[in-house]
Amino acid sequence: xxxxxxxxxxxxxxxxxxxxxxxxxxxxxxxxxxxxxxxxxxxxxxxxxxxxxxxxxxxxxxxxxxxxxxxxxxxxxxxxxxxxxxxxxxxxxxxxxxxxxxxxxxxxxxxxxxxxxxxxxxxxxxxxxx
Amino acid sequence: xxxxxxxxxxxxxxxxxxxxxxxxxxxxxxxxxxxxxxxxxxxxxxxxxxxxxxxxxxxxxxxxxxxxxxxxxxxxxxxxxxxxxxxxxxxxxxxxxxxxxxxxxxxxxxxxxxxxxxxxxxxxxxxxxxxxxxxxxxxxxxxxxxxxxxxxxxxxxxxxxxxxxxxxxxxxxxxxxxxxxxxxxxxxxxxxxxxxxxxxxxxxxxxxxxxxxxxxxxxxxxxxxxxxxxxxxxxxxxxxxxxxxxxxxxxxxxxxxxxxxxxxxxxxxxxxxxxxxxxxxxxxxxxxxxxxxxxxxxxxxxxxxxxxxxxxxxxxxxxxxxxxxxxxxxxxxxxxxxxxxxxxxxxxxxxxxxxxxxxxxxxxxxxxxxxxxxxxxxxxxxxxxxxxxxxxxxxxxxxxxxxxxxxxxxxxxxxxxxxxxxxxxxxxxxxxxxxxxxxxxxxxxxxxxxxxxxxxxxxxxxxxxxxxxxxxxxxxxxxxxxxxxxxxxxxxxxxxxxxxxxxxxx
Numbered sequence: 001x002x003x004x005x006x007x008x009x010x011x012x013x014x015x016x017x018x019x020x021x022x023x024x025x026x027x028x029x030x031x032x033x034x035x036x037x038x039x040x041x042x043x044x045x046x047x048x049x050x051x052x053x054x055x056x057x058x059x060x061x062x063x064x065x066x067x068x069x070x071x072x073x074x075x076x077x078x079x080x081x082x083x084x085x086x087x088x089x090x091x092x093x094x095x096x097x098x099x100x101x102x103x104x105x106x107x108x109x110x111x112x113x114x115x116x117x118x119x120x121x122x123x124x125x126x127x128x129x130x
Numbered sequence: 131x132x133x134x135x136x137x138x139x140x141x142x143x144x145x146x147x148x149x150x151x152x153x154x155x156x157x158x159x160x161x162x163x164x165x166x167x168x169x170x171x172x173x174x175x176x177x178x179x180x181x182x183x184x185x186x187x188x189x190x191x192x193x194x195x196x197x198x199x200x201x202x203x204x205x206x207x208x209x210x211x212x213x214x215x216x217x218x219x220x221x222x223x224x225x226x227x228x229x230x231x232x233x234x235x236x237x238x239x240x241x242x243x244x245x246x247x248x249x250x251x252x253x254x255x256x257x258x259x260x261x262x263x264x265x266x267x268x269x270x271x272x273x274x275x276x277x278x279x280x281x282x283x284x285x286x287x288x289x290x291x292x293x294x295x296x297x298x299x300x301x302x303x304x305x306x307x308x309x310x311x312x313x314x315x316x317x318x319x320x321x322x323x324x325x326x327x328x329x330x331x332x333x334x335x336x337x338x339x340x341x342x343x344x345x346x347x348x349x350x351x352x353x354x355x356x357x358x359x360x361x362x363x364x365x366x367x368x369x370x371x372x373x374x375x376x377x378x379x380x381x382x383x384x385x386x387x388x389x390x391x392x393x394x395x396x397x398x399x400x401x402x403x404x405x406x407x408x409x410x411x412x413x414x415x416x417x418x419x420x421x422x423x424x425x426x427x428x429x430x431x432x433x434x435x436x437x438x439x440x441x442x443x444x445x446x447x448x449x450x451x452x453x454x455x456x457x458x459x460x461x462x463x464x465x466x467x468x469x470x471x472x473x474x475x476x477x478x479x480x481x482x483x484x485x486x487x488x489x490x491x492x493x494x495x496x497x498x499x500x501x502x503x504x505x506x507x508x509x510x511x512x513x514x515x516x517x518x519x520x521x522x523x524x525x526x527x528x529x530x531x532x533x534x535x536x537x538x539x540x541x542x543x544x545x546x547x548x549x550x551x552x553x554x555x556x557x558x559x560x561x562x563x564x565x566x567x568x569x570x571x572x573x574x575x576x577x578x579x580x581x582x583x584x585x586x587x588x589x590x591x592x593x594x595x596x597x598x599x600x601x602x603x604x605x606x607x608x609x610x611x612x613x614x615x616x617x618x619x620x621x622x623x624x625x626x627x628x629x630x631x632x633x634x635x636x
Contacts, residue, residue: 027303040306047313054321078320081267085313088274092306095278099285099299106292119293 012053019046031112033103037096044089051082136180140193140206140262143177143216144272146170147255155248163244164231167251171224174258178216185213186614190621192264200264201327207264210618211470215261215393218477222385222597223254225481229593230378233488237376238286246286250382252279257390266316266402267326269394270309273358276390277305280383284375297370304367308357315350318343319402332402344403351398358391361455362425365448372444373497377488380440384447385481389473392454396469399458400622418459423553425452430560434567439487440497442564443480446523449557450476456550457538465541466619467612468534474611475522475530478604482597483519486512489586489594502568504577509585513572515598520565522601525558529605533612 007014019042026039055078063076100110107115135142150170154163185191190209194200208216227250238246256276263269281302287294320326322343323334338344353364360368368388372380399414426449433445450472457469487497489512494501506513522529535554542551577583585591604611 024307027307033299036303040303043307044310047310047317050314051317054317078317081326084267084271088271088278088309091278092274092302095281096299096302099281099295099302102285102288103295103299106288106295115296119296122293 012049016046016050016053019043019049033100033110033112034097036112037093037100040096041089041093044085044092048082048086048089051078051085055079136184138193139177139181139184140191140208141195143174143181143220144255144259144262147174147251147258151248151251151255154244154251158241158244160235160240160243163247164227164234167230167247168224168227170251171220171227171254174220174254175217175224178213178220178258181208182210182213182217182614185210186617201325201330204268205264205327205329206262207329208262209621210614211396211622212261212393214470214474214614214618215390216258218389218474219254219257219261219386222382222477222481225593225596226378226382226385226485229381229485229488229590232587232589233378233492234376236492237378238289242286242289246283246376249279249282249286250379252276253283253382253387257386260390260394264328265326266319266328266331267313270313270316273312273391273394274309276387277309277358280379280387281305283379284371284383287375287379290376291374293370294374297367297374301367301371304357304364308354308364311350311354311357313354315347315352315354318347318350328397328402332404335403348398348403352395355391355395355398359388359395360391360448360451362421362429362448362452365425365429365451368448369441369444372447373438373441377484377491380444381481381484381488384443384484385477388447388451389477392451392469392473396458396466396622400466414459415461418455419550422452422454422456422459423550425449425455426553426557427560430557430564433564434560436564437499438497439490439499439502439568440484442499442568443483443487446561446564447476447480449561450480450523453534453538453554456554457541460541460545460547462541462544463616463619463623464537464544466623467615468537468541470615470618471537471611472534474615475534475601475604478530478597478600479519479522482594482601483516483523485590485594485597486516486519489515489590492586492590493583499568499571502572503575504572505583506569506573508577508583511591512586512594513569515591515594516572517565517569518598519601520561520569522605524561524565527605528602530601530608530611531605533605533608537612537615 023039023043023046026042027036030036030039055075057072057074060072060074063073103115104110107118109115147170150166154166185208190207193206195204195206234243234246253276256272256279259272260269260276263272281298284301285295285298316326319331322338322341323331325331325334335344357364372384375383429445429449429452433442433449436442436445454469454472457465457472489509490501490505491497493509522531525531525535535558538554539551542548542554
């Protein structure tokens with residue numbers, strides 16, 4: 001028997017899983033290189049959300065010193081970790097987009113199917129000599 | 131001064147390349163950038179040898195970044211396992227850097243060269259960091275430093291072949307998914323253990339093995355690292371990336387980046403999760419054994435039909451990763467020693483082979499198997515290097531390939547799996563076929579008329595022969611590597627999380 005109250009109270013995890021699967025699906029299913037990068041971003045964002053979720057302490061406030069010893073704080077460490085991961089994500093996206101620009105210049109398209117066709121043509125050009 | 135240097139050696143190995151990299155980008159001069167990179171990699175190699183000696187003599191070393199004691203601070207932790215990996219990375223880095231002067235000079239435009247060296251140094255820093263760190267999240271950061279810079283240096287092959295761009299893009303996609311999986315795994319472990327220090331994790335996971343979180347985290351981390359390692363079904367990014375990258379990059383990455391990912395997986399399987407967990411669940415046995423075997427045969431078989439020598443060697447790399455995975459699957463110390471030995475030995479032979487192919491590319495401008503026609507007479511030294519490297523790949527006695535395969539077979543017998551031992555020998559025969567194809571064309575076919583190819587210059591031949599000779603030297607005189615590998619395997623196997631950092635916290 002599924003405990004609906006429990007399922008609903010963990011809604012943030014469901015959001016994370018949905019985003020994660022959406023992102024992965026886009027990476028696999030879309031042929032447009034920019035859309036793939038968007039998918040990768042959605043996938044990464046789901047992990048950022050995951051880290052932020054696990055750092056939440058029930059009733060806890062933002063981890064800024066209040067001076068009151070009774071204050072309950074949320075765990076700041078995952079926040080810090082995910083800041084790093086966000087930076088890595090930004091760098092990855094920037095590099096990915098830069099590559100797409102270069103691919104567009106070299107191949108004249110950013111559709112995976114067209115690029116594959118061009119690559120096959122290149123291969124069969126070099127093949128007969130081999 | 132020396133004592134201070136020695137005390138801070140673990141972090142210097144990472145920090146020096148990291149800070150030298152922007153220097154190359156600031157002073158955009160090819161010769162300056164190369165000189166800096168050469169000095170830095172040579173120094174890193176010397177430093178890593180020194181560290182290995184220290185670790186072998188005095189046991190594991192622990193270095194606290196900024197003086198913050200673990201588990202709060204980041205710890206660099208060095209034992210026999212990662213000391214040998216550091217030596218591989220820095221050693222191959224130094225050799226390929228010596229080779230780079232001429233090779234990069236030809237393959238990459240002058241304006242881009244300083245940036246190339248910048249990315250190379252960043253990649254080196256990242257790989258050294260992955261090997262040295264004892265902090266799980268820090269490992270992710272270093273992994274991404276090395277991966278991002280390797281996407282860049284692979285894409286720099288675009289000046290010769292535009293397919294380098296798409297292969298770098300594919301690698302970026304797969305590599306990022308792998309790294310993100312790893313982060314998910316670390317997050318899951320953090321939720322139940324509340325720590326990021328690997329040794330501390332290992333100590334806490336013991337009590338929590340029965341929770342569902344830990345096996346899930348294990349799966350995420352293993353898949354993530356397997357993507358970076360190019361373990362058999364997750365290897366799709368590798369052949370194109372190796373084929374279209376500049377020669378130096380192919381040699382460097384083939385010899386280091388998959389090895390470092392392999393090391394990271396070993397570290398997690400044995401140190402963090404402990405061997406009995408990984409094997410009791412039987413995941414490794416039933417997953418790694420078939421995958422390793424399939425990799426050995428399928429990839430070798432594919433390699434036979436390649437018409438491009440770089441791609442042929444790339445597929446052979448996937449097969450060699452299969453041997454490493456197989457060694458792990460035995461679940462005994464001999465198998466693990468064989469894996470660690472093969473990590474080291476394969477770096478030598480694949481590095482040497484790719485550098486030999488690089489010599490051919492330097493003179494003929496092509497890495498198609500066709501370009502090798504008649505080279506046995508025209509480039510005798512290059513082809514001799516290729517043949518010796520190829521023999522090592524096959525596993526002929528008196529080469530390094532024999533040593534690691536010998537231990538693999540021993541491990542299989544120890545386990546009572548004699549069919550596996552037979553399969554190892556059989557798969558070596560496939561290696562004979564693909565190496566023979568190149569050798570046959572180079573030695574037995576006449577050179578195309580009217581094309582005179584000169585022997586490669588000494589600046590390319592020397593680094594190539596350093597690695598090739600190392601293949602023979604460590605094949606004949608295998609004691610040092612075997613001792614190190616066995617020490618490493620023992621420490622991984624029998625004391626997970628050994629030598630926990632002193633916990634004098636509250």
